[in-house]
Every structure is written in structure tokens, then in C-alpha cells.
Amino acid sequence: MTGCLTAASLGPGDPELITRAAWSALVSAPCWAWPVNQEGASYALAIVERAGLSAPAEGLALHFPMTRDPETLARAWTEAAMQVVERLHAGEDVVFLVEGDASTYSTFGHLARAVRALDPGLEVRIIPGVSSFNAAAAAIGQPLADGEEPLAIYAAPEAMRDLDALLTTFDALVLLKVRPVLDALIAALDARGLLDCAVFIECVGTPEERIVRDLSTLRGTRVQYLSLVLIRQDRARGLGQTPPGAPCTP
Amino acid sequence: MTGCLTAASLGPGDPELITRAAWSALVSAPCWAWPVNQEGASYALAIVERAGLSAPAEGLALHFPMTRDPETLARAWTEAAMQVVERLHAGEDVVFLVEGDASTYSTFGHLARAVRALDPGLEVRIIPGVSSFNAAAAAIGQPLADGEEPLAIYAAPEAMRDLDALLTTFDALVLLKVRPVLDALIAALDARGLLDCAVFIECVGTPEERIVRDLSTLRGTRVQYLSLVLIRQDRARGLGQTPPGAPCTP
CATH class of the missing domain: 3.30.950.10 (Tetrapyrrole methylase, C-terminal domain)
Incomplete structure (x- = not known):
């Protein structure tokens, strides 16, 4: 039984704008994944931390470089997807933290595509959020x-x-x-x-x-x-x- | 001390997409207001009811006609605003239920304008939502x-x-x-x-x-x-x- 990848849209910054669905996903997930920049900082994780939640022991900090070079980007997305897919194949559910809304100019679309390219059968669920x-x-x-x-x-x-x-x-x-x-x-x-x-x-x-x-x-x-x-x-x-x-x- | 008018954006339909902020506003408000159509039905109230909440005893069903006639509309908005302002002047906080997002093609903008026209000093707060x-x-x-x-x-x-x-x-x-x-x-x-x-x-x-x-x-x-x-x-x-x-x- 493989796990499910859930995109939890967190809204743009105020933790009070997290939806009930995203909140439930966060508190019940055994594993979170979140995007980090070169310095290891994560805007999405910071929103959740301001809400008083902490990442579960099982956490994946995924690096998405700030570049427009298609090859560098494709490599980063595939590397991130491989880490996520490993957990999903181990039967673990993974919640990916998304600032704003997961469908609107979001990194999540790229991650989901890369995950599906590795295994088209995996279940992906998107919780929309406030833009x-x-x-x-x-x-x-x-x-x-x-x-x-x-x-x-x-x-x-x-x-x-x-x-x-x-x-x-x-x-x-x-x-x-x-x-x-x-x-x-x-x-x-x-x-x-x-x-x-x-x-x-x-x-x-x-x-x-x-x-x-x-x-x-x-x-x-x-x-x-x-x-x-x-x-x-x-x-x-x-x-x-x-x-x-x-x-x-x- | 006058009350505060809060627009609680509820998202488009799934009660799980209500934000934490809107939820807090709903459960703590002594008075809700919600838009109803000619038949008395309310899309916004139905979202909240699907979440298992019921309107407090103090409730205002406000009729907004489905017309484009500017005079009919202006009259309806003013009549609705007068009911809301009466409560606010009595010191009661009012939460207005909004389907979707209160700033995006929403009735709330009209209500807020009509409320401010009656009393520019009243406090209005908008909780954004999922579109x-x-x-x-x-x-x-x-x-x-x-x-x-x-x-x-x-x-x-x-x-x-x-x-x-x-x-x-x-x-x-x-x-x-x-x-x-x-x-x-x-x-x-x-x-x-x-x-x-x-x-x-x-x-x-x-x-x-x-x-x-x-x-x-x-x-x-x-x-x-x-x-x-x-x-x-x-x-x-x-x-x-x-x-x-x-x-x-x-």
C-alpha cells in the first residue's frame, strides 16, 4: 500500500488563514515535506511554525533553486520527487507545505509532475488555499x-x-x-x-x-x-x- | 462602544476550506448575517451548516435581489446595511457569511460600502478566503x-x-x-x-x-x-x- 502525497496550501503568511482541511492534514501526517532556499530557510514552514506546530520527526527539506535554467530546475524537481516517492513507496503519507495556493504560481505543480513521472500511479491530493x-x-x-x-x-x-x-x-x-x-x-x-x-x-x-x-x-x-x-x-x-x-x- | 462588522469568507462550498480565522469568528460571534435569495435560501449559510454549526439566535437574513437594476440594488444594499448598522450601534459584533472570498466578485463589498455610507466610523474587518x-x-x-x-x-x-x-x-x-x-x-x-x-x-x-x-x-x-x-x-x-x-x- 503506497502513501498519498497531499499539498497543504497554507495561505500567504498569516497562520490564521490555514484552512480546516490543511490543519487536519498537518496534525495527522507522519511526514511533512517543505521547500527550502539556498540558505535552508522555508517561508512555508515558517507559517506553520507561527501557528504553533512543529515538524514531525519525519521531515523532508526539499531544495528548489531560484533559477530559470530549465535543466537545473528539472534536476532539482526530480531529486525532490525521488525523496518524496521513496516515502510514498514505503507506505508513508507525505504532506507538502505550500505557501499561498498550491495551484497558483506554485512549486507544487512541478513537484507533482515530477512525482507522477516517476510513478504515474501515485495518489496526489491538493488542498486549495488563500492566495x-x-x-x-x-x-x-x-x-x-x-x-x-x-x-x-x-x-x-x-x-x-x-x-x-x-x-x-x-x-x-x-x-x-x-x-x-x-x-x-x-x-x-x-x-x-x-x-x-x-x-x-x-x-x-x-x-x-x-x-x-x-x-x-x-x-x-x-x-x-x-x-x-x-x-x-x-x-x-x-x-x-x-x-x-x-x-x-x- | 459600537460593534465590529467582520466578513467571514467561507470558501466556495466545502466546509473544510473554512479558514481558522473565519471559524473563530463564527463560533465566537453573537450575531451572524447572511445573504438570502428570493426563496430565502442561502448558499453561504449552507456551507456553515454543512460544517455542523448553527446560526446563533441573533441572526439577520439579508435579501440581495438577483438583478442588475442599479436602483433596486442600491435600495437592497441600503436596507441590508441599515439592519446591520442597527446591531453595530447597539454594540453587537456582526459576522457576515460570504461564499468564496469576500474581495473577489462578492456581495460583501457592496454591503460594506453601504454600511460606511451610513456611518463612516464603523469598524469593518475582512477575513479572506479560498476562491x-x-x-x-x-x-x-x-x-x-x-x-x-x-x-x-x-x-x-x-x-x-x-x-x-x-x-x-x-x-x-x-x-x-x-x-x-x-x-x-x-x-x-x-x-x-x-x-x-x-x-x-x-x-x-x-x-x-x-x-x-x-x-x-x-x-x-x-x-x-x-x-x-x-x-x-x-x-x-x-x-x-x-x-x-x-x-x-x-
């Missing part, structure tokens, strides 16, 4: 999107390639991982008179959470890797909003 | 979006206005509330050879959940109001995917 942008919108008390408003979610560097078109089409825009392009983004929003429609949030729900409503104060500064910008232009496609043609109302 | 599309992606075991892939979320009727452009730009597309345009959507995806990239999910996480991977079988049928279609074209912008130029790989 960073959901938590960010709640933290600033502003809807992410409403009514008939389309919403786009982009890695910020990708969005910068055609920001004009995106700002024209989308009432609501989430830009993730803004650090590498923050100054250019601020300049672009300023040029379009949209600075007041944007809010910056980093490390939402963690002790390091920071919300900046005046983006111009961030010019030339360095921000965290897990930082995002929410942009919402109220164009009256939300039901019961201000009339069509009204300017941006932050 | 239907997060849960749907988990249910089908497929990433919603990955790597550098942009993700767009649309009410399906809005998306149909320019579906070609959306399918060209977005590797990942979530179409919500597909019922009114389902046949046209199926025809459009079929014409582009993309039927295999789409999955239909309705009432995710509820006893009525249904997942349909062959959309052509839905032609001419009637589906639930809370139904969505996830479309993902693998164009190798996800890290470690198939090479650029490869066709859609469902």
Missing part, C-alpha cells in the same frame, strides 16, 4: 474585482511589456513579484495618472507585512521578493458603482 | 497558472465579447458564471481546437459538485448558476514545461 492577492485585498479593505470587472494577474516583469494595453482592458490588475520592475512601474502609473489607484503590499499576513498606499515613496527603494501591487480603476463595471466615465476613484 | 477557481483547479489536479503565465478572470458573458484576443494573450483563463453563454463558449473553443484545454466545474466543494472534462457533452444542457470553466494552454511560459511552440497539452 496572496485575496489576502492583500482584504488587508487594504478594497475589492479585488467586482461585478463585470475583468481581473488579470501577472508576474510584474511580464506585465511591463504591454502595461498600456493591460490598464486599458482590465479594471483590476494584480502584479506579483514587482521588485525587479518597481521603479519602472511607478513611473508608468504616474505618467498615466493612476498612482492613486495602486497599492503596494509585501509579505502579507507575516510579521513583516507592509502596506504602502503612496507608491511614489517607494522610488529607488528595495522591497521584498514577495511583494505585489493591486491596481483597481473604478470604471462602473462593478454593479452599483460610480457612473460610467467617472475618473479613477481609489 | 472558487482555486478550489476548482485543486479538484481537477491541474495548475491554474504557473511560472510567467498571465491569468485572466472574467465573467463569461464579458469574455465572449473578445474571446479570440483573450485566448491569444492568456495562457490561463477562468470564466465564471458560464451558464448564459455555455453553448457559444463550447462552439468557440471547438472552432479553435481548444476544447481539450478546458474543464467545466459547477458548485465546487458542495454535494452537487460536478466536473466535466469533455465540454462537448454539455451542449444544449442547463447548468448551475455557480459554474465555471478553466482554460489552460501550455505555451511553455510555465517554467519547465514543454518547449515553446508546442500545441495545447491538456
Whole structure:
């Protein structure tokens, strides 16, 4: 009897945003696995530790390098998957800790694919979670999107390639991982008179959470890797909003 | 001392997806409020009841009509807000039950705005939750979006206005509330050879959940109001995917 691999989405940082299903998986699992960076730190494990839980004796710290080199990545995913599959084949259930939501820009998809490549018959279960942008919108008390408003979610560097078109089409825009392009983004929003429609949030729900409503104060500064910008232009496609043609109302 | 209005996001249907924060709010609140339709049914209250909780004696069933008429809506939101504000002014904390996430296409934004219009000083707190599309992606075991892939979320009727452009730009597309345009959507995806990239999910996480991977079988049928279609074209912008130029790989 092989074990089951469960992805436990933990939400973006606040341990109170762990779901009941993820909590049950955590407290009943004989083995946890979690992603670590080069320094051995784990954002996902830290969320669970802030909840007062400790890793069971059986733990797998899996290294996922921060690179875009496909070969390096594929090797890391396969090595991680081999460690997980060994436990599953030994009949042990493994819970993989995931920050945010396991289906949304997450390492888990890669791990699951590598695990299935090693043994397509293994059981994989995904517990969905709260995404960073959901938590960010709640933290600033502003809807992410409403009514008939389309919403786009982009890695910020990708969005910068055609920001004009995106700002024209989308009432609501989430830009993730803004650090590498923050100054250019601020300049672009300023040029379009949209600075007041944007809010910056980093490390939402963690002790390091920071919300900046005046983006111009961030010019030339360095921000965290897990930082995002929410942009919402109220164009009256939300039901019961201000009339069509009204300017941006932050 | 006035009370605090808390939006408790409950996730899309499975009571196991209620967060720890929302659970604490539910079990400690002296008063719940929940949206009901014309027949008095409440999707949000049903989630909590499936979790084994019952509404406290102090309960407010708030009617939000299913209409797009701005005047009717504004009147309903104000009437609901007046009932909530009465409790808050009496010093009672009120927890408003929200299906999905309170910031994402949710009635709560309207209620909060109407409450603030009556008394801008009242405290409003939002507990974010799992969105239907997060849960749907988990249910089908497929990433919603990955790597550098942009993700767009649309009410399906809005998306149909320019579906070609959306399918060209977005590797990942979530179409919500597909019922009114389902046949046209199926025809459009079929014409582009993309039927295999789409999955239909309705009432995710509820006893009525249904997942349909062959959309052509839905032609001419009637589906639930809370139904969505996830479309993902693998164009190798996800890290470690198939090479650029490869066709859609469902």
C-alpha cells in the first residue's frame, strides 16, 4: 500500500488563514515535506511554525533553486520527487507545505509532475488555499474585482511589456513579484495618472507585512521578493458603482 | 462602544476550506448575517451548516435581489446595511457569511460600502478566503497558472465579447458564471481546437459538485448558476514545461 502525497496550501503568511482541511492534514501526517532556499530557510514552514506546530520527526527539506535554467530546475524537481516517492513507496503519507495556493504560481505543480513521472500511479491530493492577492485585498479593505470587472494577474516583469494595453482592458490588475520592475512601474502609473489607484503590499499576513498606499515613496527603494501591487480603476463595471466615465476613484 | 462588522469568507462550498480565522469568528460571534435569495435560501449559510454549526439566535437574513437594476440594488444594499448598522450601534459584533472570498466578485463589498455610507466610523474587518477557481483547479489536479503565465478572470458573458484576443494573450483563463453563454463558449473553443484545454466545474466543494472534462457533452444542457470553466494552454511560459511552440497539452 503506497502513501498519498497531499499539498497543504497554507495561505500567504498569516497562520490564521490555514484552512480546516490543511490543519487536519498537518496534525495527522507522519511526514511533512517543505521547500527550502539556498540558505535552508522555508517561508512555508515558517507559517506553520507561527501557528504553533512543529515538524514531525519525519521531515523532508526539499531544495528548489531560484533559477530559470530549465535543466537545473528539472534536476532539482526530480531529486525532490525521488525523496518524496521513496516515502510514498514505503507506505508513508507525505504532506507538502505550500505557501499561498498550491495551484497558483506554485512549486507544487512541478513537484507533482515530477512525482507522477516517476510513478504515474501515485495518489496526489491538493488542498486549495488563500492566495496572496485575496489576502492583500482584504488587508487594504478594497475589492479585488467586482461585478463585470475583468481581473488579470501577472508576474510584474511580464506585465511591463504591454502595461498600456493591460490598464486599458482590465479594471483590476494584480502584479506579483514587482521588485525587479518597481521603479519602472511607478513611473508608468504616474505618467498615466493612476498612482492613486495602486497599492503596494509585501509579505502579507507575516510579521513583516507592509502596506504602502503612496507608491511614489517607494522610488529607488528595495522591497521584498514577495511583494505585489493591486491596481483597481473604478470604471462602473462593478454593479452599483460610480457612473460610467467617472475618473479613477481609489 | 459600537460593534465590529467582520466578513467571514467561507470558501466556495466545502466546509473544510473554512479558514481558522473565519471559524473563530463564527463560533465566537453573537450575531451572524447572511445573504438570502428570493426563496430565502442561502448558499453561504449552507456551507456553515454543512460544517455542523448553527446560526446563533441573533441572526439577520439579508435579501440581495438577483438583478442588475442599479436602483433596486442600491435600495437592497441600503436596507441590508441599515439592519446591520442597527446591531453595530447597539454594540453587537456582526459576522457576515460570504461564499468564496469576500474581495473577489462578492456581495460583501457592496454591503460594506453601504454600511460606511451610513456611518463612516464603523469598524469593518475582512477575513479572506479560498476562491472558487482555486478550489476548482485543486479538484481537477491541474495548475491554474504557473511560472510567467498571465491569468485572466472574467465573467463569461464579458469574455465572449473578445474571446479570440483573450485566448491569444492568456495562457490561463477562468470564466465564471458560464451558464448564459455555455453553448457559444463550447462552439468557440471547438472552432479553435481548444476544447481539450478546458474543464467545466459547477458548485465546487458542495454535494452537487460536478466536473466535466469533455465540454462537448454539455451542449444544449442547463447548468448551475455557480459554474465555471478553466482554460489552460501550455505555451511553455510555465517554467519547465514543454518547449515553446508546442500545441495545447491538456
